[in-house]
């Protein structure tokens with residue numbers, strides 16, 4: 502039933518959003534993606550740093566698949582819309598992964614700023630960019646040797662024609678709340694974005710010309726943050742989200758948007774697109790029932806039961822002894838009713854909603870209009 506409502510919503514979106522401004526071409530031969538768990542398709546798991554358990558992946562891949570969700574991520578839906586295969590993780594070395602149509606450097610837990618001794622993930626943005634540089638150099642080296650790797654590797658022109666996608670910054674902000682005041686966090690945003698700009702510039706200097714930058718979501722609405730920072734109701738907004746976290750996300754996005762404007766002016770031979778993920782996710786959480794969801798904040802896979810079903814000591818699928826009792830963080834009966842999968846990441850249903858909104862072209866700067874063919878290719 503929830504799914505039906507959603508299809509109707511999306512069809513309505515298609516019909517009301519047709520007459521729109523500028524056209525953007527999605528005929529990219531490859532995608533190079535950088536980010537955190539929002540778009541990690543297997544790097545942190547391949548690196549051996551974390552293990553994902555069932556029921557992760559249950560709704561689509563039937564196994565955890567290296568993704569922090571019950572199914573597909575936004576990046577998977579976008580690849581699908583561009584008629585490209587799912588991105589392989591750069592660190593996935595088993596099973597002859599093909600990188601012909603691109604490569605994913607995103608790793609769960611990563612930050613824009615360099616990792617520290619307490620970071621979960623060493624693959625910060627700068628490292629991901631270095632991994633890309635290594636990837637590109639190695640591809641060109643193999644091509645120069647005249648070996649035929651056409652099935653597995655991109656050709657040289659794919660690096661200039663390819664789409665460079667970014668979804669990172671969430672962990673810089675969310676992580677900082679454990680040790681810094683809101684004012685300190687707000688004051689650190691220019692430093693975070695300067696590091697981001699440095700990485701973008703390296704990619705531009707290497708010939709990247711198509712940039713697709715997601716802003717950060719409403720961190721204050723993540724179950725994990727509500728559980729930890731929202732125990733005092735005065736810290737919550739009218740949607741039940743932690744106000745300070747969303748304030749940090751909004752200022753980050755404002756400055757990120759300004760940076761993309763600056764780059765649009767500076768890189769006149771490049772396409773730089775800013776995508777407002779925050780507004781889409783906040784709209785979903787605010788008006789969830791309209792889109793066929795029943796739970797905007799409570800985690801589907803977790804432990805503790807309502808109202809949050811989240812316990813930071815036990816991750817999705819884990820069984821642990823708490824208070825002398827063995828307990829398991831289990832999945833809910835229908836994850837398509839939930840926005841939050843595990844308290845930190847979105848369900849496939851929510852990711853699909855966000856992707857369909859992105860593809861309307863109305864949440865990006867510059868906006869785009871020729872999305873009809875892509876929307877129709879999305880599978881519901």
Ligand SMILES: *[C@@H]1O[C@H](CO)[C@@H](O)[C@H](O)[C@H]1NC(C)=O
Pocket residue numbers: 649650651652
């Ligand atoms: C490389 O191999 C593919 C088939 O795997 C073939 O279609 C292509 O023509 C080959 N290219 C070169 C340069 O030999």
Ligand SMILES: *[C@@H]1O[C@H](CO)[C@@H](O)[C@H](O)[C@H]1NC(C)=O
Pocket residue numbers: 783784787788
């Ligand atoms: C949610 O729905 C209400 C009522 O239609 C609307 O005023 C509001 O703009 C919507 N979005 C958000 C983010 O609140």
Ligand SMILES: *[C@@H]1O[C@H](CO)[C@@H](O)[C@H](O)[C@H]1NC(C)=O
Pocket residue numbers: 823824
């Ligand atoms: C552990 O026991 C304490 C005291 O009885 C209780 O407050 C707490 O909620 C329990 N924790 C879990 C995870 O059951």
